[in-house]
Amino acid sequence: xRCLKFFFFLFLTQDLLLAQKQTDSLLIIASTAPxxxxxxLFSNFIRKLDSAEAIVYCQKLKAQDNYRLLAFxxxxxxxxxxxxxxxxxxxxxxxxxxxxxxxxxxxTIFESGEINFHAFRFYNTIGAKMAAIEHLSKSIGLFEQxxxxxxxxxxxxxxxxxxxxxGYFQNAIVDYKLAIDYxxxxxxxxxxxxxxxxxxxNIALCHRNLESxxxxxxxxxxxxxxxxxxxxxxxxxLINGNISLIYMDQGRYAEAKELLLIDxxxxxxxxxxxxxxxxxxxxxxxxxxxxxxxxxxxxxDAVILSSELYGLTLPAKFFLISxxxxxxxxxxxxxxxxxxxxxxxxxxxxxxxxxxxDVINTRFDYNLDLVKMKLEESQRNQEIQEKEITRQRLxxxxxxxxxxxxxxxxxxxxxxxxIANEALLTIEKLNKRISGSNLHFKQSNEDLIAEKxxxxxxxxxxxxxxxxxxxxxxxxxxxxxxxxxxxxINNPLNLISLGLDVMKSTDNTYDSKEKAQLLDGMSGAVxxxxxxxxxxxxxxxxxxxxxxxxxxxxxxxxxxxxxxxxSQMGLTILKEYRAEPLFIFGYSGELHQVILHLLSKCMxxxxxxxxxxxxxxxxxxxSACIFIQDNGKGLNHEELSNIFDPFHMMDEREPGLYxxxxxxxxxxxxxxxxxxxxxxxxxxxxxxxxx
Amino acid sequence: MGSKILYxxxxxxxxxxxxxxLKEHFELITVSDPLDALKMLLNQNDFKAVISDWKMPQMSGxxxxxxxxxxxxxxxxxxxxxxxxxxxxxxxxxxxxILEFFQKxxxxxxxxxSLKAHGVE
Numbered sequence: 001x002r003c004l005k006f007f008f009f010l011f012l013t014q015d016l017l018l019a020q021k022q023t024d025s026l027l028i029i030a031s032t033a034p035x036x037x038x039x040x041l042f043s044n045f046i047r048k049l050d051s052a053e054a055i056v057y058c059q060k061l062k063a064q065d066n067y068r069l070l071a072f073x074x075x076x077x078x079x080x081x082x083x084x085x086x087x088x089x090x091x092x093x094x095x096x097x098x099x100x101x102x103x104x105x106x107x108t109i110f111e112s113g114e115i116n117f118h119a120f121r122f123y124n125t126i127g128a129k130m131a132a133i134e135h136l137s138k139s140i141g142l143f144e145q146x147x148x149x150x151x152x153x154x155x156x157x158x159x160x161x162x163x164x165x166x167g168y169f170q171n172a173i174v175d176y177k178l179a180i181d182y183x184x185x186x187x188x189x190x191x192x193x194x195x196x197x198x199x200x201x202n203i204a205l206c207h208r209n210l211e212s213x214x215x216x217x218x219x220x221x222x223x224x225x226x227x228x229x230x231x232x233x234x235x236x237x238l239i240n241g242n243i244s245l246i247y248m249d250q251g252r253y254a255e256a257k258e259l260l261l262i263d264x265x266x267x268x269x270x271x272x273x274x275x276x277x278x279x280x281x282x283x284x285x286x287x288x289x290x291x292x293x294x295x296x297x298x299x300x301d302a303v304i305l306s307s308e309l310y311g312l313t314l315p316a317k318f319f320l321i322s323x324x325x326x327x328x329x330x331x332x333x334x335x336x337x338x339x340x341x342x343x344x345x346x347x348x349x350x351x352x353x354x355x356x357x358d359v360i361n362t363r364f365d366y367n368l369d370l371v372k373m374k375l376e377e378s379q380r381n382q383e384i385q386e387k388e389i390t391r392q393r394l395x396x397x398x399x400x401x402x403x404x405x406x407x408x409x410x411x412x413x414x415x416x417x418x419i420a421n422e423a424l425l426t427i428e429k430l431n432k433r434i435s436g437s438n439l440h441f442k443q444s445n446e447d448l449i450a451e452k453x454x455x456x457x458x459x460x461x462x463x464x465x466x467x468x469x470x471x472x473x474x475x476x477x478x479x480x481x482x483x484x485x486x487x488x489i490n491n492p493l494n495l496i497s498l499g500l501d502v503m504k505s506t507d508n509t510y511d512s513k514e515k516a517q518l519l520d521g522m523s524g525a526v527x528x529x530x531x532x533x534x535x536x537x538x539x540x541x542x543x544x545x546x547x548x549x550x551x552x553x554x555x556x557x558x559x560x561x562x563x564x565x566x567s568q569m570g571l572t573i574l575k576e577y578r579a580e581p582l583f584i585f586g587y588s589g590e591l592h593q594v595i596l597h598l599l600s601k602c603m604x605x606x607x608x609x610x611x612x613x614x615x616x617x618x619x620x621x622x623s624a625c626i627f628i629q630d631n632g633k634g635l636n637h638e639e640l641s642n643i644f645d646p647f648h649m650m651d652e653r654e655p656g657l658y659x660x661x662x663x664x665x666x667x668x669x670x671x672x673x674x675x676x677x678x679x680x681x682x683x684x685x686x687x688x689x690x691x
Numbered sequence: 692m693g694s695k696i697l698y699x700x701x702x703x704x705x706x707x708x709x710x711x712x713l714k715e716h717f718e719l720i721t722v723s724d725p726l727d728a729l730k731m732l733l734n735q736n737d738f739k740a741v742i743s744d745w746k747m748p749q750m751s752g753x754x755x756x757x758x759x760x761x762x763x764x765x766x767x768x769x770x771x772x773x774x775x776x777x778x779x780x781x782x783x784x785x786x787x788x789i790l791e792f793f794q795k796x797x798x799x800x801x802x803x804x805s806l807k808a809h810g811v812e
Contacts, residue, residue: 487746487772491773491795494773495705495708497798498711498712499712501712501798502711518708521707
């Protein structure tokens with residue numbers, strides 16, 4: 001340990017040459033040091049050393065057999081960070097997957113937890129969100145086993161920020177609160193308590209995104225109190241900046257301006273140039289709203305200058321505000337240009353859609369792979385049976401040889417006893433009988449093989465049929481999804497397309513008021529598409545691992561996707577949600593599809609006004625329950641008894657709820673359905689709370 | 692000024708956009724309720740074409756066009772929607788009940804081209 005401290009000390013003094021010399025001896029100590037130390041070491045390699053040296057050391061680490069996993073890990077992490085060509089990146093990915101596969105070999109729970117956490121960081125860096133979440137939840141599970149509160153706080157915080165980046169603010173809030181709980185449990189030092197400022201700040205940001213401004217201010221103030229108690233000027237200024245944004249939303253411009261200026265100055269003082277730039281953009285926004293266009297212009301120019309000076313790329317928001325600026329000047333050509341840069345900066349809806357559908361396809365392939373695996377297994381079984389048959393044949397052969405030897409013996413005996421003729425006759429007879437029985441045996445073997453093949457064939461057909469049914473069901477659910485959303489995507493896209501046509505026209509047919517109207521409509525359309533794409537994300541989630549899911553959110557997401565259909569039908573949704581959040585554990589994508597299927601089943605059965613669907617959530621017998629009831633036409637006795645049957649079709653286009661049933665079963669839940677003709681149908685889902 | 696065209700869509704934003712987009716070529720009369728649209732078709736006989744949305748809460752575009760054709764049979768009908776056309780729409784196209792189905796997102800050039808091709812100037 002002393003050596004380690006010395007090593008870090010050397011880093012601090014920037015004496016890299018000496019540090020290098022010390023590394024080898026450190027590596028020897030490393031064989032007995034905890035994983036933490038290794039990771040610290042690797043992080044330092046990444047941060048402090050240049051790429052060539054980092055890789056040299058990683059090769060050395062790789063050679064250390066005890067720690068090959070971490071070494072692999074660090075090596076690849078660095079390789080990936082430095083990867084310039086795609087080829088190298090690909091190689092790094094292959095190596096890291098190989099390394100990850102060895103995780104469970106011989107590590108303690110703590111070490112496995114750490115490794116999974118690193119894996120999460122790795123996947124998160126390369127943008128593989130699903131894999132990242134998977135490893136993070138593994139890591140959380142492991143740390144929970146050994147009450148590692150500090151680590152748990154870190155994990156939940158990471159989960160929260162992940163949720164935040166993909167726009168699940170409710171989840172993020174819950175996770176940050178968990179992180180804070182664990183953080184206090186870990187008994188932090190006074191200085192460490194400052195970290196909670198960031199947690200509070202982020203909770204507040206979530207609330208702001210959810211437009212609950214009062215809660216946002218509440219949490220910002222909690223954060224501000226804590227920061228001021230610790231005399232942390234940087235955080236205080238940053239939070240002030242955030243509060244100012246809310247003031248702007250509320251139209252309290254004077255207060256907002258004051259806070260933003262403090263934020264800007266402190267950011268510069270602490271060399272946090274990207275937050276300085278954000279503050280400048282916010283000030284420009286403020287001036288535009290106040291109608292002081294010239295001041296706004298000078299701030300926007302300053303943003304461009306500082307971004308060039310500090311080598312930072314301009315944030316997307318800059319182009320939005322810049323578009324607002326040109327709009328305020330009635331310069332629509334430039335306003336449009338800036339807006340379109342903003343749109344292209346925001347990830348294009350189309351590529352997200354494609355990603356979503358790719359994920360759906362991968363899942364499809366995954367299921368097909370399962371079926372393939374089953375088939376291979378049955379083929380293997382057949383091979384084993386064939387081997388068994390060969391063995392039996394061998395036994396028969398041996399038995400035959402034994403008989404012949406016996407006969408030879410008998411022959412010798414008989415000869416000896418001079419009754420050779422009779423004996424020969426007997427032998428012939430015996431021989432005939434043996435070959436006869438061999439023939440018979442062979443025949444029955446062949447029958448057996450033929451029988452097996454027939455069975456195998458039947459099994460294959462059954463698997464095929466089942467796969468076909470599942471595929472049909474899956475396509476139906478894809479259909480429900482795409483029907484609802486294609487409109488919600490196409491309609492705003494149409495507005496943008498028409499708007500662009502108008503903007504392109506060179507005649508002076510349009511006055512500035514009309515153009516402003518169109519631009520407003522177009523930016524609203526962009527927002528609508530991105531909201532829908534966000535909702536969609538839930539359904540296409542690659543549910544490789546079960547996770548904690550909040551029931552009300554599950555339902556709201558599904559209603560969100562169906563919102564257009566619901567309003568078109570004039571449907572009333574009565575919601576009776578449990579006051580406290582209700583969590584279940586399962587595969588998110590599947591559970592979302594379950595709710596979607598049930599809701600769309602209810603919607604399809606609607607006949608007369610008023611059309612009502614009642615949704616309630618509650619706890620019953622230690623299970624989380626979701627109850628969905630419609631007042632539609634109901635099911636007759638036969639339909640009701642067959643509703644979960646795989647081969648039953650309600651009509652040609654609409655299969656039953658077999659897939660739904662399978663999904664519920666897969667998530668260890670139960671589903672029941674009751675119905676009365678012309679009165680309505682209800683479904684009850686229950687999931688055990690003891691997960 | 693071009694011909695007078697009736698455009699029905701329950702979303703006001705859609706009405707505003709198409710009206711502005713086509714304003715150089717046609718006089719678009721916009722209405723957000725198909726029942727009002729039927730009344731207008733009954734009372735005014737100078738509409739040269741009708742463009743309708745498909746799914747509307749009060750009445751579907753299909754039902755609206757069938758109703759309207761009972762008394763305004765000689766003008767062309769078009770449909771404009773974000774949904775993908777289904778068998779029913781395909782049948783209406785085949786029978787000439789609607790002359791064209793504009794699938795969103797579409798553009799000004801396409802709509803104008805199609806209207807002119809069907810004699811709406």
